[in-house]
Amino acid sequence: MITIENLTKYYGKNRAVNNISFTINDNEILGFLGPNGAGKSTTMNMIAGFLPMSAGKVTICGSDVSKEPVKAKKNLGYLPEIPPVYPDMRVREYLSFCAGLKRIPMAKKSSEISRVMKLLKIEDVQHKLIKNLSKGYKQRVGFAQALLGDPKFLILDEPTVGLDPNQVAEVRELIKDLKKDHSIIFSSHILSEVSAVCDRVVIINKGDIKAVDTIENLERSSGSDIVLHVKIKGSKTKAANIIELTQGVKEITKIDAEGNDFFSFTALINGGEDETKTSIMTQLLNSGIQISEIYTDKPDLESVFVNIINSRSSKSGMEELLDEISAEAAEKKEED
Amino acid sequence: MFSIYKKEVQSFFYTPFAYILTALFMFLFTFVIDGALGDLNKPDFQFTFPEVFYRIILYFIFLTPILTMRTFADERKNGTEVLLMTSPVNVVQIIIGKYLANLTVFLFMIAASTFYPIFTAAHGEVVMGQLLCAYVGFFFWGAMYIALGQLVSAFVENSIIAAVIGELIMFIVLFIDDFSMTDFIAQYPTLQGFLYAFAAQPRFAYFSQGFIRLSDIVFFLSAVLVALAWNYIVIEKRRWKRG
Structure with missing residues (x-):
């Protein structure tokens, strides 16, 4: 288990991270979300022991990162935002160097390197110079480095950046697989990725924690407004009136003219979803308006x-x- | 520590770097020997290898920073500093590993330079004791310069700037004794004594004359230690104030 207590970071007078605390349980993937400049990378660098914290404490599997750094870092694999690779080394050579850094015994080194290369599917480039690799491959080489020695705790700072859609899916599957015997903290800008992969999310903005919860709970607590989309053919005003006045509809947020008498309405509903939909459909059809599509979006x-x-x-x-x-x-x- | 040492040595010897540097060193050596041979017909001049070493340390100022400039500057530029810092090794091990690797290249250069005395010995006479002392002195001299160059590399992100600043500092180290002997400084005996205490060149001169004095060895070793300790402080300090 990894605990983060009252972590704070000042850059001069600027407070980049403000007193944040959370824990990462065993076999859990924690998503770390926030807009640019929210303090995500700073926090991850502090957890990894790269940046010293101004205040607070990080404990990785029982060892304090600032007091017993070497012990704590043995249980840690870190993939920073920019993969930390040497352009002039070959992939296998690089991984062998990292294995040495992570104090993997000589006897296990070769099999361990082969294992991570297989996981990240980089065996075919193992004899290439890293500087000649594409961004996606560099990213995966960096990822492979983090997995060397099978550390219990993984910090992944935007691991899917620069990968093609196929590879993104593969890496996501890999991360889900790794959950079986790792704790993972994982930051991303891509929200669908976080919701697909993570068990819980931490949302931070401007250095403050805004929420720590499971995705389901966050969705539930975010208010019950559901977005309704209706596309019709017929009179715009008539349809607008009907939709607006139907019970359960809060307001119409957008009307788009699509040409050929087609109009798209976007509305917020706070009543029963199915009842409201059926009621709108019946009324529209009764007034001679044709419906080409109607659907609702859950708050994602x-x-x-x-x-x-x-x-x-x-x-x-x-x-x-x-x-x-x-x-x-x-x-x-x-x-x- | 060994893995860092190995990686650094590989990065020197798997690329043309170490060989080009050694070739350059050999070129300088030839250049200096050629100059010394040219002086042969001057009265009172005697060609000896210690004399050659004595001359070569001037040119050596331009060579060492090239060797050490990348040591830490490149790690930062590549973003690989994060990798080293988040691995279960401590900063002292990183610094020593890198220092030993630089020293290895230097030893390789020294080894290549033995070509000249060996060649000379085959055709003439070389005072081996004196030569050996000169080599020992030269080794300590280089060890000090490499520690200094490595320190400068920890300060900056651009390796070229590291090389230029390194050259400047090595230049000062080389000429501080001449500076302390100027009439201007001689007016202030305390200052003169203070500056002269840092003078490395006279200490090197003892080696090249065939003396191995404990005080000189202590001088060079402490210079190395101070530079490496400072190196540690620079790296730690930057982590704390990074922003």
């Missing part, structure tokens, strides 16, 4: 994420919020 992790990060409510359109977040991130970058 993305909207939960947006709501939690940007507590200014979910009333405006989702995309607007997403834009705001990236604008904020850009602003923050400029400030830095």
Whole structure:
């Protein structure tokens, strides 16, 4: 088990990480989410013992990272944001060096290197110079390095960046497989990935923890608004009236003209999902409006994420919020 | 520690790096010997290998930083510092591993340079005792320079800048005794004494004259230790203030 207690990091006067605490249980994948500049990489660097913390404590399998670094780091595999590879080394040579660093006994070295190369499917490039590899391969070589020696605890900072969709799926499967005998903390920008892979998520923004929970709980607690999409052919005003006035509909958030008399409506509903849908369908058909599609969206992790990060409510359109977040991130970058 | 040493040595010898550096060293050696041979017809001049070594340490200033410039600067540039720091090794082991690797290349260069005395011995006379002392002195001199160069490399991220700053510092180390002997400094005997205490060149001169004095060995070894300890402090300090 890995415990993180009151972890704080100051860069000069800037507080990058503010008093965060959470634990990673055995055989658990913990997702680590946050917009750019939220303090994700700083936190991971501190957990890995690369950056000293300004305050707080990290315990990996019973050893304090700052007091017994060598002991704690034996149980740790770390894949940083930029894979830490030497461009002038060959893949196998590099892994052999890392195996030495991780104090893998000579007798086991070769089989261990073959094992991780097989897991990451990099055997075919083992004699190539790392500088000649594509980004995806470099990423996987870095990942292989983290798995050497089979450490109990893995820190993966955006492990799927730079991989093609096929490889992304493979690496996700691998991470899920690794869960059997590892604890994993895993950061990503891709929310669907986090919801597909992680058991629990920690959401941080500007150095503060915004939420620590399972994905299901977060979805449930994020408010009961469900998004309804209706595409019709016929009178726009008439349809808008019907949808707006149906019981259970909170408001219409968007109307798009699709040409040829087709219109798409997006609305928020807070009543019973099926009842509202049926009621709308009946009324529309009764007034001679044709329905080409109707469906609802559950609040997914993305909207939960947006709501939690940007507590200014979910009333405006989702995309607007997403834009705001990236604008904020850009602003923050400029400030830095 | 051994794995770091091995990796560093491989990075020197699996690439042309060590060989080119050694070739350059041989070239400088030839250059200096050629110069010394040219001086043969001067009165009072006697061609000896210690004299050659004495001359070569000037050119050596330009060679050592090339050897040491990448030591830590490249780790940072590649982002591999993270790998070393998050592995179960401590910073002292990293520094010593890298230092020994640099020293190995230096020994390789020294070994190559024995070609000249051997060749000379085959055709003339070489005072072996004196030659040996000169080699010992040269080794300590290089050991000190490599520690200094490695220290400079820990300060910066760009290896070229590390080389240039390293050259400057080695230049100062080489000429600090001449500087302390200038009339200006001679006005302040305390300052002169202080500066002269750091002078490495006169200590090297003893070696090249055939003396191995404990105080000189202690001087060079402590210079190495101070530089390596400082190296440790620089790396730790940067981790603490990184931002």
